[in-house]
Amino acid sequence: MKSDGKYQEILIRERLIERGRRLFEAPRNFIEFTGKREADELLNDLEQYPHAFVIACVMDRQVPAERAWLIPYKLSLKLGDFHFSTLRLLSEREICNLMLNPEPLHRFPEEMARNLYRAVRVIEKEYGSDASKIWKGRPSSAEVVYRFLQFRGVGPKIATMAVNILARDFKIPFSDYYSIDISADVHVRRVFHRLGLVSEKPTVEGVIYRARSLYPEFPGLLDLPCWEIGRNWCKPRGPACDGCYMKDLCPFGKGEQRQ
Numbered sequence: 001m002k003s004d005g006k007y008q009e010i011l012i013r014e015r016l017i018e019r020g021r022r023l024f025e026a027p028r029n030f031i032e033f034t035g036k037r038e039a040d041e042l043l044n045d046l047e048q049y050p051h052a053f054v055i056a057c058v059m060d061r062q063v064p065a066e067r068a069w070l071i072p073y074k075l076s077l078k079l080g081d082f083h084f085s086t087l088r089l090l091s092e093r094e095i096c097n098l099m100l101n102p103e104p105l106h107r108f109p110e111e112m113a114r115n116l117y118r119a120v121r122v123i124e125k126e127y128g129s130d131a132s133k134i135w136k137g138r139p140s141s142a143e144v145v146y147r148f149l150q151f152r153g154v155g156p157k158i159a160t161m162a163v164n165i166l167a168r169d170f171k172i173p174f175s176d177y178y179s180i181d182i183s184a185d186v187h188v189r190r191v192f193h194r195l196g197l198v199s200e201k202p203t204v205e206g207v208i209y210r211a212r213s214l215y216p217e218f219p220g221l222l223d224l225p226c227w228e229i230g231r232n233w234c235k236p237r238g239p240a241c242d243g244c245y246m247k248d249l250c251p252f253g254k255g256e257q258r259q
């Protein structure tokens, strides 16, 4: 017979998966990446500008995400458009000038200019100038994570985040979802801890592996429900447990655990 704690954990897992599935199966909506409508329109236009999404992922390092994801739009203003045919004609020096002047677009503009130049070369040579070939044709999630890792400056965190956004928000079909991890940011870690899924002071790696053990078929599915709970109810101080749909199962919400 299962212990009460184990049984409760199973119920928590089931409820998070159910909510995650519902969000995953919802129709594709406009995605807010930056809060600036024109910049988000460019990033949402995966059909015409798939390279804008890839380049934003490449820029997403060591600056707030909103600033990184604005870079394709800011470049498009300087260039007059953001067609790949325009990007592929730029030299590394020209990209560096665009990234540096009149104001730096990134905290590390020269390094990011190098990464951007190399990204354009990869899209040109490996994908025939069409970045959507990175994810077209129902490849496995591992294959697409691997393809993102081939871009200079992209590590496992950004690569799995990119594939998670493609699957969850853009509704791109993959043959499996095993390699899409949870994005264990501070809110997700807090919700995992309060739900009793990980111990106190959970590490990023701890939460990633816990999500893999809870739902190996698609660990990233747990991302959005936890993020949603964190944003709406599970605030760092004074969580609003009365409104939270996990309250009847959550050890913290029931007062069994206090930080």
Ligand code: SF4
Residues within 6 Å of the ligand: 191, 194, 195, 229, 233, 234, 235, 239, 240, 241, 242, 244, 245, 246, 247, 250, 251, 252, 253, 254
């Ligand atoms: S019940 Fe309270 S502590 Fe538990 S996840 Fe919801 S808001 Fe957080």
